[in-house]
Amino acid sequence: xxxxxxxxxxxxxxxxxxGLLRDLALRGVQALLIEQRDVNSGASGGNHGLLHSGAxxxxxxxxxxxxxRAEGDILRRLAPQCIDDxxxxxxxxxxxxxxxxxxxxxxCAKSGVPCRALELGTARAMEPALSQDIIAAFAVQDxxxxxxxxxxxxxxxxxxxxxxxxxxxxxxSMDVRHGRVGRVECRDMTTGENVTIEPxxxxxxxxxxAGLIAALAxxxxxxxxxxxSLVITQDRIATRVINRLRPPSDADILVPGGTVSILGTTSxxxxxxxxxxxxxxxxxxxxxxxxxxxxxxxxxxxxxAYAGVRxxxxxxxxxxxxxxxxxxxxxxxAADGVDNxxxxxxxxxxTYRLMAEKAADLACAKLGVSAPCRTRTxxxxxxxxxRWTEPGRGPKSWVESRAEDDIVLCECEMVSRGVIDAILxxxxxxxxxxxxxxxxxxxxxxxxxxxxxxxxxxxxGHLYDREISxxxxxxxxxxxxxxxxxxxxxxxxxxxxxxxxxLQEALHCGAMDLEFGPPPSTTDEESEKCQATGELP
Amino acid sequence: MKKYxxxxxxxxxxxxxxxxxxxxxxxxxxxxxxxxxxxxSTGFIDLLAVHPIAEQKVWEDPFAALAALRRDLPAHPFCRxxxxxxxxxxxxxxxFLGEHGLCYRGREGKNTLTLTAAGTMKPTYLLPCxxxxxxxxxxxxxxxxxxxxxxxxxLSARQIAEVRGDWPGLRTAxxxxxxxxxxxxxxxxxxxxxxxxxxxxxSKTVAPLAAxxxxxxxxxxxxxxxxxxxxxHMQELLGKKVFEIPTLPPSIAGPRLRAAFDRGLPPLGVRTxxxxxxxxxxxxxxxxxxTAGSGSTSVELFAHSAILASGRFFGKGxxxxxxxIREAVFDLPVTQPENRSLWHRxxxxxPRGHEVxxxxxxxDNLLRxxxxxxxxxxPRLRAAxxxxxxxxxxRMKCGAGLAIATAYKAVISL
Numbered sequence: 013x014x015x016x017x018x019x020x021x022x023x024x025x026x027x028x029x030x031g032l033l034r035d036l037a038l039r040g041v042q043a044l045l046i047e048q049r050d051v052n053s054g055a056s057g058g059n060h061g062l063l064h065s066g067a068x069x070x071x072x073x074x075x076x077x078x079x080x081r082a083e084g085d086i087l088r089r090l091a092p093q094c095i096d097d098x099x100x101x102x103x104x105x106x107x108x109x110x111x112x113x114x115x116x117x118x119x120c121a122k123s124g125v126p127c128r129a130l131e132l133g134t135a136r137a138m139e140p141a142l143s144q145d146i147i148a149a150f151a152v153q154d155x156x157x158x159x160x161x162x163x164x165x166x167x168x169x170x171x172x173x174x175x176x177x178x179x180x181x182x183x184x185s186m187d188v189r190h191g192r193v194g195r196v197e198c199r200d201m202t203t204g205e206n207v208t209i210e211p212x213x214x215x216x217x218x219x220x221x222a223g224l225i226a227a228l229a230x231x232x233x234x235x236x237x238x239x240x241s242l243v244i245t246q247d248r249i250a251t252r253v254i255n256r257l258r259p260p261s262d263a264d265i266l267v268p269g270g271t272v273s274i275l276g277t278t279s280x281x282x283x284x285x286x287x288x289x290x291x292x293x294x295x296x297x298x299x300x301x302x303x304x305x306x307x308x309x310x311x312x313x314x315x316x317a318y319a320g321v322r323x324x325x326x327x328x329x330x331x332x333x334x335x336x337x338x339x340x341x342x343x344x345x346a347a348d349g350v351d352n353x354x355x356x357x358x359x360x361x362x363t364y365r366l367m368a369e370k371a372a373d374l375a376c377a378k379l380g381v382s383a384p385c386r387t388r389t390x391x392x393x394x395x396x397x398x399r400w401t402e403p404g405r406g407p408k409s410w411v412e413s414r415a416e417d418d419i420v421l422c423e424c425e426m427v428s429r430g431v432i433d434a435i436l437x438x439x440x441x442x443x444x445x446x447x448x449x450x451x452x453x454x455x456x457x458x459x460x461x462x463x464x465x466x467x468x469x470x471x472x473g474h475l476y477d478r479e480i481s482x483x484x485x486x487x488x489x490x491x492x493x494x495x496x497x498x499x500x501x502x503x504x505x506x507x508x509x510x511x512x513x514x515l516q517e518a519l520h521c522g523a524m525d526l527e528f529g530p531p532p533s534t535t536d537e538e539s540e541k542c543q544a545t546g547e548l549p
Numbered sequence: 550m551k552k553y554x555x556x557x558x559x560x561x562x563x564x565x566x567x568x569x570x571x572x573x574x575x576x577x578x579x580x581x582x583x584x585x586x587x588x589x590s591t592g593f594i595d596l597l598a599v600h601p602i603a604e605q606k607v608w609e610d611p612f613a614a615l616a617a618l619r620r621d622l623p624a625h626p627f628c629r630x631x632x633x634x635x636x637x638x639x640x641x642x643x644x645f646l647g648e649h650g651l652c653y654r655g656r657e658g659k660n661t662l663t664l665t666a667a668g669t670m671k672p673t674y675l676l677p678c679x680x681x682x683x684x685x686x687x688x689x690x691x692x693x694x695x696x697x698x699x700x701x702x703x704l705s706a707r708q709i710a711e712v713r714g715d716w717p718g719l720r721t722a723x724x725x726x727x728x729x730x731x732x733x734x735x736x737x738x739x740x741x742x743x744x745x746x747x748x749x750x751x752s753k754t755v756a757p758l759a760a761x762x763x764x765x766x767x768x769x770x771x772x773x774x775x776x777x778x779x780x781x782h783m784q785e786l787l788g789k790k791v792f793e794i795p796t797l798p799p800s801i802a803g804p805r806l807r808a809a810f811d812r813g814l815p816p817l818g819v820r821t822x823x824x825x826x827x828x829x830x831x832x833x834x835x836x837x838x839x840t841a842g843s844g845s846t847s848v849e850l851f852a853h854s855a856i857l858a859s860g861r862f863f864g865k866g867x868x869x870x871x872x873x874i875r876e877a878v879f880d881l882p883v884t885q886p887e888n889r890s891l892w893h894r895x896x897x898x899x900p901r902g903h904e905v906x907x908x909x910x911x912x913d914n915l916l917r918x919x920x921x922x923x924x925x926x927x928p929r930l931r932a933a934x935x936x937x938x939x940x941x942x943x944r945m946k947c948g949a950g951l952a953i954a955t956a957y958k959a960v961i962s963l
Binding site for chain 2: 486518
């Protein structure tokens with residue numbers, strides 16, 4: 013059994029936890045970040061990657077709108093490597109609420125969110141995929157952000173300044189005495205080893221899992237779980253972010269993600285943050301709805317779907333909608349009788365830095381540290397950890413700087429063996445339940461049209477060659493990876509993707525009999541627990 | 550316009566077999582359609598190894614499995630073909646391949662476990678002779694060396710040795726393939742092995758590593774049209790028994806099969822419209838008029854009878870939109886799950902297989918496709934291979950065998 017001492021323990025390596033590791037490190041406060049799975053495993057990885065201009069919230073939540081605008085400006089300036097400053101449009105189509113349309117520019121002005129009315133012809137010239145039926149269009153300052161690069165770059169700087177991180181380490185219990193968390197008992201999800209952490213202060217940044225983590229310290233947070241599904245197109249449909257100009261609803265936004273576009277999202281109440289997956293019905297609903305704005309969505313090819321769970325925090329009694337609508341929640345559990353325990357949850361990817369700042373401010377006040385926040389002014393340095401998540405980086409590096417005997421292991425996204433080796437060398441402890449899954453999170457592997465059908469077996473062979481896999485472990489991890497990709501692939505199987513799935517099964521089952529042999533390397537904790545219970549109002 | 554006796558639609562296993570069987574029976578044959586999955590074939594000819602799939606029950610005797618399957622699944626296409634017809638079909642098919650440089654081998658009435666690129670052992674009925682010594686080596690757990698190549702990504706010898714924990718005598722070595730650098734492709738390597746000098750260089754590289762073994766295994770690159778000769782020369786040079794393991798796609802197995810048919814079918818009078826899909830079909834009492842391909846390179850073809858061997862989604866015999874599955878040439882009714890939510894299961898490797906894989910064309914006992922009223926769509930239209938409903942060739946391990954057997958039945962019932 014291992015015991016680790018740390019000044020601050022951060023639980024959860026989503027964007028907020030990653031931002032906290034960096035924020036505290038820049039203030040000279042030593043911290044350890046733990047994560048039960050891998051970086052961005054929750055909502056930080058399961059979202060559009062939208063950098064909000066704030067315009068989405070001008071009608072419903074002015075405070076959130078203003079926060080988004082201010083934070084968007086900061087990220088564009090300080091983390092440009094993670095941002096595609098594409099700009100955005102808000103468009104209404106025939107049949108949409110015309111009063112909402114006419115109120116929109118005034119509401120934007122009130123929140124200080126820049127917004128410019130466009131001639132319809134101009135809007136269609138800017139984005140030829142737009143429907144002939146649009147009745148209004150406005151330009152705003154939306155953009156796209158690579159959430160994986162963002163978290164990995166935050167973590168990289170945090171680590172370089174003396175922070176620590178453990179992946180695949182789940183907090184399982186907390187020892188609370190005399191109003192303080194003394195020890196946090198954890199389990200290594202790869203080895204099963206028990207690890208004890210003795211922190212001065214604990215920050216719960218576990219997103220949708222915040223209620224479950226708070227309960228370990230005897231504190232209660234009312235959290236509602238809202239699952240959102242999204243689908244990814246094979247090609248980039250539009251240059252800019254395209255929003256439907258109507259009150260926030262399903263399928264109202266298309267965000268560019270490098271060479272693809274991401275369409276979403278839905279909102280379904282689910283009973284647990286674990287085990288959510290996109291479905292055929294959700295995917296169809298998204299496409300049926302969004303094609304009014306972008307008719308090409310009916311005909312275009314899709315790559316996969318995915319889902320994330322948003323935590324909606326109710327500070328007061330359950331059902332207090334005003335509390336639910338707040339952008340994010342910072343909770344000092346001194347009120348629950350635990351003095352060195354904070355929760356920061358809710359919010360948006362765009363405001364992750366502000367959330368980290370506010371939580372770190374409170375933590376520092378409790379620790380008696382007076383160093384001010386520096387993330388508002390210090391650039392976020394690009395890291396080698398984050399660079400391979402960028403679409404197009406693989407092919408570019410292949411063309412410009414490959415070693416003579418290098419070979420391409422993932423042909424869809426042109427990821428070479430050299431890149432895989434660089435990822436493996438840099439993050440040695442990342443294995444978790446499947447080394448392939450971990451590689452996939454840090455690169456474009458498995459994200460192209462084959463969805464891992466071809467690159468999965470090939471990289472498995474390479475992991476055996478490097479003696480990283482032994483026995484039947486590599487096959488078991490390949491199955492884990494394939495099942496994980498299947499969750500997103502199975503909802504979009506018609507047309508060409510169905511042919512691809514046919515081929516994948518012919519290879520994995522028809523040719524290699526992988527349905528026999530070792531089971532996947534984990535009975536996925538995310539498996540069947542989550543059943544939709546009904547839609548949010 | 551010339552009127553052919555038979556139009557064969559599809560050029561995968563079922564289409565190739567149908568063209569062969571029809572031409573051998575003196576019929577004039579024209580063939581069109583995509584090659585489908587044959588480019589991704591392992592080269593193994595499965596007959597039937599798993600039934601019921603949900604129980605993952607593996608059979609050593611494929612004919613005993615067939616008897617059980619016919620009892621349990623009366624709609625399975627194997628119910629339209631007798632054991633005798635299956636034996637005749639496989640015999641005729643493999644002897645044709647043998648005449649064109651692709652020798653096949655198996656055990657009468659028994660499935661054989663053979664090595665895959667993943668290191669798993671796959672039950673199959675007939676396998677290329679070039680793989681046979683691998684079966685013997687594994688069964689005897691004999692001292693063996695498995696060689697792979699720098700730059701060839703479709704096969705990791707180390708993976709196979711690790712997965713085969715039951716074969717401690719299996720060692721591995723990675724070597725440079727003579728005369729080639731960078732990324733290697735099995736087809737280039739196989740063609741280059743036609744040169745005896747290349748074989749000598751390769752054996753010089755390998756021989757010093759293999760002093761203490763009885764068998765030497767290679768990724769499948771030992772020749773393209775002359776595998777038997779290449780294999781025996783390598784055995785002679787190395788003084789050991791040599792075998793091949795098919796690589797991950799793109800492997801050499803598909804090109805070898807295509808090469809054998811490309812050489813063997815034209816002398817039988819088969820006309821092939823390579824890689825042209827059928828874009829239009831008009832049926833009448835006289836027969837069928839087809840347009841193969843589109844635009845200026847399209848061809849009009851007229852045939853008295855037709856065999857639909859166009860495969861599934863990958864072969865483009867079936868096509869799907871968000872709502873339903875349709876048959877691509879005649880718009881025949883397709884038996885299918887009620888809606889797309891039921892096509893696939895939540896687990897990719899679910900032993901029951903995916904419902905969509907049982908979708909396909911209904912036929913009568915003569916393999917005549919049925920229309921919406923359950924009547925033959927046309928008296929001289931037949932269907933064969935993977936497009937047939939109520940089978941899951943990937944999970945039952947019956948792909949090539951089902952294709953060849955139903956192609957045979959389709960031809961003899963014309």
